[in-house]
Amino acid sequence: MNRIDLPRTAADLPEAWRSAVLGRVAGAELKLLRMDGRPLPPERHDTPEALLVVDGLLRLTVDGADVDLAAGELRWVAAGVEHAVRAGSTGTLLIVEQPAGPPPH
Template identity: 45%
Template sequence: MSLYDLRIEAQALPQAWHSQVLGHIGDTNLKVLRMDERSIIEEIHEYDEGLLVIDGCLELRVGGKKISLTSGQLYVAKAGVPHTVEIGSFGTLVIIDLPET
């Protein structure tokens, strides 16, 4: 088993909004990234995506609805549902890719 300090891992990344895979649990990817205040264009995935805020906040728009997450909160973006990161997000985010089983 490996021990990670998620904040340190995110801060060491060369760019914000570019994730690094920390490992795999079965077919599930566990990734970390550093957020900054820029918005990110709409994404749609073929799998559910768990978005876990470690510190800071994540500002999402899903189906025209604004969703704000803070430290310790998890949002699952469902497969096929477009989601956009809004201006104002910052901190450390863990992404859990959840392929269908």
């Protein structure tokens, strides 16, 4: 397996908040993105996701409650739970999620 420098890889992404799939494990996607301080609107997913802050700070509202995650902290967001990114979220985020629908071939 190749070594991946997560912060450097995220810094090289062409656009903040647009994730890149690093790979798949047991059908789940490992996605990396760069946060740039902008808020994002609320969203819900049909599948759960895990949000791991590699570096920086992730400021969320999850099911109406404000949650701040620092580097090294992870938040599990269950399927169907509304969540939004608040202003001030910066750094590198790794997302682990099971894509909806059949797995790609």
